[in-house]
Every structure is written in structure tokens, then in C-alpha cells.
Amino acid sequence: MGTANSLEHRVARKILKPRNFGVDVATPSIHPPAISVAVSMASVTLVGMVFDDDSSGAWNEMFSAPGKPRPIYERLFAELGRYQPAELRQRSEQLSHTFSERGVTFAHSGEERPFPLDVLPRLIGALEWDGLSRGIAQRVHALEAFLADIYGEGRIFAEGLMARSVVTSSPHFCRAAFAVDPPNGVRICVAGIDLVRDEVGNFRVLEDNVRIPSGVSYVIENRRAMTQTFASFFADHRVHPVDSYPAHLYAALRAAAPPSVLDPVVVVLSPGVHNAAYFEHVLLARMMGIELVEGRDLLCRSNHVYMRTTNGERSVHVIYRRVDDEYLDPLQFLPDSIIGVAGLVNCARAGNVVISNGIGNGVADDKLVYTYVPLFIRFYLGEEPLLDNVETFRLEDPDVREEVLRSIGSYVVKPVDGSGGKGIVIGPRADEATLNKTRDAVIASPRNWIAQRPVALSTHPTLVEDQMRPRHIDLRPFAINDGHEVWVLPGGLTRVALGEGELVVNSSKGGGSKDTWVLNDESVPIRESRVVAAQRYRSVAVRQSDGNVGRGDQ
Amino acid sequence: MLSRLAESLYWIGRYIERADDTARIVDSYVHRMVEDPFNDEDATCRSLYSILGIEFEEEETLTTSDTLQQIVYDAENPNSIAGSLSGAFENARRSRDFISSEMWVALNSTRNRLPQMENTARRLGPSQYLLYVRERAALLAGLTDATLSHDDGWHFLVLGRSIERIDMTARLLRGRVLSEDNAPDWLAFLRACGAMEAFMRSTSEIHDANGVAAFLLLDRLFPRSVLFSLNLADRCLYEIQPSSQRIAMADVARQSLAGARGRLEFIDSTELLVHLPELLEMLEETCVSINNAVTDRFFRHEDFVQWSREGGL
Numbered sequence: 001m002g003t004a005n006s007l008e009h010r011v012a013r014k015i016l017k018p019r020n021f022g023v024d025v026a027t028p029s030i031h032p033p034a035i036s037v038a039v040s041m042a043s044v045t046l047v048g049m050v051f052d053d054d055s056s057g058a059w060n061e062m063f064s065a066p067g068k069p070r071p072i073y074e075r076l077f078a079e080l081g082r083y084q085p086a087e088l089r090q091r092s093e094q095l096s097h098t099f100s101e102r103g104v105t106f107a108h109s110g111e112e113r114p115f116p117l118d119v120l121p122r123l124i125g126a127l128e129w130d131g132l133s134r135g136i137a138q139r140v141h142a143l144e145a146f147l148a149d150i151y152g153e154g155r156i157f158a159e160g161l162m163a164r165s166v167v168t169s170s171p172h173f174c175r176a177a178f179a180v181d182p183p184n185g186v187r188i189c190v191a192g193i194d195l196v197r198d199e200v201g202n203f204r205v206l207e208d209n210v211r212i213p214s215g216v217s218y219v220i221e222n223r224r225a226m227t228q229t230f231a232s233f234f235a236d237h238r239v240h241p242v243d244s245y246p247a248h249l250y251a252a253l254r255a256a257a258p259p260s261v262l263d264p265v266v267v268v269l270s271p272g273v274h275n276a277a278y279f280e281h282v283l284l285a286r287m288m289g290i291e292l293v294e295g296r297d298l299l300c301r302s303n304h305v306y307m308r309t310t311n312g313e314r315s316v317h318v319i320y321r322r323v324d325d326e327y328l329d330p331l332q333f334l335p336d337s338i339i340g341v342a343g344l345v346n347c348a349r350a351g352n353v354v355i356s357n358g359i360g361n362g363v364a365d366d367k368l369v370y371t372y373v374p375l376f377i378r379f380y381l382g383e384e385p386l387l388d389n390v391e392t393f394r395l396e397d398p399d400v401r402e403e404v405l406r407s408i409g410s411y412v413v414k415p416v417d418g419s420g421g422k423g424i425v426i427g428p429r430a431d432e433a434t435l436n437k438t439r440d441a442v443i444a445s446p447r448n449w450i451a452q453r454p455v456a457l458s459t460h461p462t463l464v465e466d467q468m469r470p471r472h473i474d475l476r477p478f479a480i481n482d483g484h485e486v487w488v489l490p491g492g493l494t495r496v497a498l499g500e501g502e503l504v505v506n507s508s509k510g511g512g513s514k515d516t517w518v519l520n521d522e523s524v525p526i527r528e529s530r531v532v533a534a535q536r537y538r539s540v541a542v543r544q545s546d547g548n549v550g551r552g553d554q
Numbered sequence: 555m556l557s558r559l560a561e562s563l564y565w566i567g568r569y570i571e572r573a574d575d576t577a578r579i580v581d582s583y584v585h586r587m588v589e590d591p592f593n594d595e596d597a598t599c600r601s602l603y604s605i606l607g608i609e610f611e612e613e614e615t616l617t618t619s620d621t622l623q624q625i626v627y628d629a630e631n632p633n634s635i636a637g638s639l640s641g642a643f644e645n646a647r648r649s650r651d652f653i654s655s656e657m658w659v660a661l662n663s664t665r666n667r668l669p670q671m672e673n674t675a676r677r678l679g680p681s682q683y684l685l686y687v688r689e690r691a692a693l694l695a696g697l698t699d700a701t702l703s704h705d706d707g708w709h710f711l712v713l714g715r716s717i718e719r720i721d722m723t724a725r726l727l728r729g730r731v732l733s734e735d736n737a738p739d740w741l742a743f744l745r746a747c748g749a750m751e752a753f754m755r756s757t758s759e760i761h762d763a764n765g766v767a768a769f770l771l772l773d774r775l776f777p778r779s780v781l782f783s784l785n786l787a788d789r790c791l792y793e794i795q796p797s798s799q800r801i802a803m804a805d806v807a808r809q810s811l812a813g814a815r816g817r818l819e820f821i822d823s824t825e826l827l828v829h830l831p832e833l834l835e836m837l838e839e840t841c842v843s844i845n846n847a848v849t850d851r852f853f854r855h856e857d858f859v860q861w862s863r864e865g866g867l
Contacts, residue, residue, distance in 0.1 A: 100662075100666060101659055101662060101663050101666070102655070102658075102659055102662070103650075103658065103659075103662045268651075272648075273644075273647050273648055278647075281651075282650040282651045285651040286650070286651045286652075286655075291556055291559075291651075292650075292651040293556065293558075294558065296558070297556055297557070297558050307556060308556065308557045308558075308854065309555055309556050309557060310555055310556075310557055310560045310706060310710075310794065310852045311555075311795075
């Protein structure tokens, strides 16, 4: 050990810059004994590089101090020590090769590219996950209650807690959604709640996505690619599987069917091959074993929906649509939409078909409405919010607006209906011209903007070329509501902003992703509801071809 | 199954077969085009264009490299090899939820590797490229049979494959009919179909032109013969929509098939060469009419309807 250790000292000296010498990386005393032997060149590189530039004040997901991984990362860190940097890069290329072959791509600026997957997984402990999933479920319940209320009796307005104008002025508020009552009360069958970890390590909700949240296919494919390429990473960890998602989704969609239908026919409605998320539509349809249809495959007659098959027309009862509201039905929305189905909304109103997620859901993920979600949780559920929002300012209030505009450079300003990072102005990084333009836009229509405190999103070591570099990440967990309970897919999509210091994390902005592991720590009891869910879905799981769902250790 | 899906599968079958057969036909010509010093380059190219039904400039003198570019590498041309594979790929994308993921991966990686194969082929000649296409087509055919349930979707795919195969075998034979001097000899055709040994074993008679034509048209057991493919197409159509009708045949496609089959079965096989031009024309028409009948019957879809607001809302 003696000579080997001194060799490592020399290596460390060469790589680390002097100012990091205060904490001697290779000194076993500050390592937990179990991993000190595993420190090799790769991990020294990892530690040195990751901490060198990390002066942003952001939370580091993997390390609590230079060379000191957080407890849940210890085993991964040790395992990583066995890889040489060149080998990691080689594996990384293998990952992207797997994706190209399997056609796991998304369309970025008109080009189909493999979705970059980083070699290092992001880990979340069982206890922390338990809190997160309860917080997410709570939020979905509250948003569900809110939608039922505003497209129904409007109690929240009557109580004077929220001005009706906040809702009716939302770009995604949809009059056509009145009287389209889902049979089992579920408007948000699938939700993607975007979370970020702030400077002190608390998860906060950045935004809610209850229209057509996408990205779950990457969660499934990432895991598949990682288990193939880094089997050794998995050996020491008990990781919650993610492949039961389609079975849960299918069960929830069937549960949403009109009650008079005994054996409902469920379809996935896609805009077609040119949609950025087409890969996901295909994956979900295939894993659920149901038809993937386009608008032209469907027709409406006498308020019933049919699909055209080689054996004539076949009834459709539940449509998991991946088409935006505006394009869904040319009779109700944009008349020149050719990817929709004429008459669909009336069929839903007549109760013969269920459109999932519901139309008009967009009002619930409007970013001004987002500021009211803690209120919804208290008002509709009588509970305290388990997850905090990011501090957000409503710009309709003249005093607040004046305050924000005075120092607009120190806020993040967002359009209320943007998705995919579109239109976000990060004050501290914007130039004077952008700030002035934003200021004018806010003054012109304060309802359409919100301001937030800039959060330094947490960072995670990420392989960039040959080195581990800190990159900002977020997390999008996916929740499924079947009308009885909200099930949260363990983990979710961790997105990585690939540019140095880049804060907008979104696949449509050219980001990457990480496999997200929820560790199953045995000292923490598995949530009871999960066990119930596992049992309930076992019958569904049988019809799944890949047989991995409904495993006992969910 | 969904009409749109059925149509995509039918065309996957057709396009993969088209890429395969075009590779085989070009392969049989390559010796003449590239290596034969006494060959009339222009006439050989013309012969190749016309049997593949690809348009070309009448006035200009045709060169081998232009011809290969258009017939093999040009992805914009739906009749070229690269174009056919890309057509198969586009249809596979549209039916990706139906075909097996192994088929998808095979087709996707074929398409990804094609540009690289093309670069090599430009330096070293087209043989490796053509071989690659044939191998991938064989792989895809194998995966189709081994990883898809033999349900309606599979029947549509095999139907497309059979129709294309009839069409292409007829075209191959037309090469001899059109211009004997510039087409490869009969044995080269047999080799192109991978039928050399099968043919030799099938007959003890003298291997003459008539015998080769009879084998490629009328053999009941060889899977690339026209009669075999007609029978297979008929079985697919029957499986897709079994008919218990006692009198006549309601299915227009099966009607045309029966007509073509009758014509072939009752021909005097020793006089085949005399009837060849007329038979090939008949087969080509049959393929068109079956294609139209299947499209009308199963792939019904309406044109996009565009709605607009009326005035005075």
C-alpha cells in the first residue's frame, strides 16, 4: 500500500491546483475507511475537477466537501475509482451508440439526435424520495381539485381567494372544457412536476406540467442503456425499477373510461412522425400494447369516436392524446389544424370518449397560477404544502412590479405560458438591451410575466469530454393519477444543462440527461401505498410482454 | 388493424424487396458495366434504366457512374436502392409501435450505415455495397418472419413483398426481351436470383434460355419464382379476409391474381420464350391492379379536411 499511496499523492499533486491542497484528497483519514483504497486516478480527477470551478454557491449533489462524497454516493464513488478516464469516455460513446441504433432521439432544430445520456447516475435516497413523492402527489391532488373547481362551481372565486380574472386571462384557459366532466374525475392523468434543489439542498417546485408532460421514455431508455453498459454500478445498489410506468399508465387510462364500457379501447394520439416526442409516443403505445393513432385515423360520428381499420371502423373510448389543445379539434379550436379530429370535443362532452389529459388543463400550469398552488393545497386539501415553490413575484401588483423592475437584473423573468425554457430571461446574465426589452414587455402586459429569485440549481459531476465537470441539473418526476391514488414513478428525468454555467435545463434547449436512481434503503419501510399499487397492477402486468413489472421489490 | 398501419407494413415489404431485387439486378449488370471492355456502355445503361422503370435523359450518352448514382445511391429516387431503403425506414417509423424492436433496430442501423458503405463503394466499386444491401434485406426478411406474429400485419407485409417480387422478377426477365445484346446472359440472371443451384438441380434437361425462363416464372417450389409469389400473395389475401363465398370472387385483388395464375399455369412451357413479352406485360399489369385493389379496399383514408370559419360568427 505504501508505494501505491505515494504514487497517488504525486498524481493528485499534478492534477489539483494548489489552493485545493488545504483538503488533501488522497489522505485516507478524511475518507471513510471503506473507500480509501479505491481512490485512483479517475476519482481524483473527478474530485479535483468537480470542486475546482464550483464557486457558484450551488448545492453539489455528489460531494459535501472536496473528496468527500455524500453518504448515498459513497459506493458509487468507490466503484467509479475502478474506471480510467479513457474507459469512462469509451463507455459513454457506447451509450450514445446504443441510443443511435435504437433510434432514441429527439428532434432539435429540425434534426433527429440521440438524447445525450451522462455516464454518472443521479442518486436519491429512499427517505428523501418518500418525502418528494408525497409532496408531488399532494400537489397533483390540489391541481386536480382546482381544475374541477374552475371548470365547475368556482368555489375559490366565491370565497374571494382568487380573482376569476386570473383564470380567465390565462392563455390556456379553455371555455370548451366546461361540462366536459371526466367520469372518474381525473383531468390530470399524467403530471410532470419540475423540481430543482436550491443552494441549501431543499427541493423546490419550479413548475407544474399538466398538459402533455414528456420525457418519460428517456427515463425508461436511460435505465435500459445504463444497465447494459454499467452493470457493475448496479451491483452494489438496490435501485427502484422504472419499467412499470406503462402498466400504471395503461391501468389509469382504462380506469378513466366511460363507465358504461366494459372493455375500453385505449389509443395514443400522436401528431405524427415529425413531432419532437414521436419516439416517446411509439414507446408508450408499444409498451402498453395499444394502437398509436394519428388524427386522420380517427373519425367522429354521432358523438362516438372510431378508428379506421382494415376490418372497418372500431370504437375508441379513451384517447391518451399527445396533441396540444389548440390542434385537437378543428371545430373547437384552430380550424386549420390537420392533425386533429373534427368533433372530438363534442364526443367527450357527450361522455362517449375520454380525452386524457383533459382539455383546458393548461390553466393549472400557467406560471401565475403556480404562485397560488400553496393556497390550493390549503384550501382544497386542508393540508400544509410539503414542497415549496421558488419565491415568485406577481407582477400585476403595481408595488411589486415597481420593485422588481427597479432591479430587474437580479431576477429571473418568465412568460407565464412558456414551456421548454422559451422566453426566460435570467437577469444576472442578461445584457442591458435584453433587460430593457423585458422591462417594456412586462409593463405592456404584466399578467403575462412573473419574476423569480434566481436559484442556483444544484450541480452534479458530469462527463464532459474527458473530465468530470459540475453541471446544473433539475428533476422531472412523473405522476400518474388513476382516480384512487397518485403514483409517482420512482426517480424521473434528471436533465443536465450541458453548457458550462448554463441554468436553463431542457431537452429542447440541447441539454442531456442522467439516469435517476431512487435507492431502496432497507432501513426505510417501503410506502404502504406502493405495495398496494404493486398488487393492484399485477393483473395488468401479466399482459405486458416484458414481464418486469409488478416485481415484488417495487 | 389500423388502415394506416397496414399500408405502412405493405410498403415496408415492397420497399425492402425492391432494394433487394434492385441490388440483384444491378449486380448482374455490374460485370458488363464495369469490367467488360467490349461493352456498349450507353446501351447497357439504357437497358438497366428501362427494366427498372426509372426515367433517364434520352438525348445524352449515359455513363456507368451516373447510372449507378441514380439507381443505387440516390436517396431522393424512390426506385433506387438507397431510396427504397429510406422508404422502408420512413414507413417503419410510422409503424414503429407495431414492428418488433429488432426489426426497427436492423432497419435503423442499416440506414445509419448506408452513407459509410456508399463512400467505400465509390472507391472500390459497388459490389460490397450491393452485397450489404442483400444481406440486410435477408436479415430483415428473417426478422419479419421470426419476430412478428403472423397476423394481419405480417400478411400485409408479406403481400407487399410478394407483389414487388413478381414485379421485379418480371422486370429482370424483360432485360433479355428488350435488348439481348446488352443484358447479362441467362445464367447471370439465375445467379442474380440466387437460383443457380436450385435451377440446376430442378432439371436434367439441357440448360437453355427457355428452361431458365420457365424456372423463374413457373417453378412451384422456388421462392423467387413468379408462380410461387403469386400463390403466396393469394394466401395472404385469403388470410387477411377469408371468404366463404360460393360463387365468383368478390375480392378484386384475388381475381386478378387468379387470372395471372391461370394464364401462367396453362402456358406451354416449351414455347415460353415466344410468349414471354406478352406474359411479362400481363404480369406487370397484374401487379398494378392488385396494388390498386388492395389500396382501395384496405388502406382507405380520407384526404385532410381543412375547416374554416364561416363569416358572421
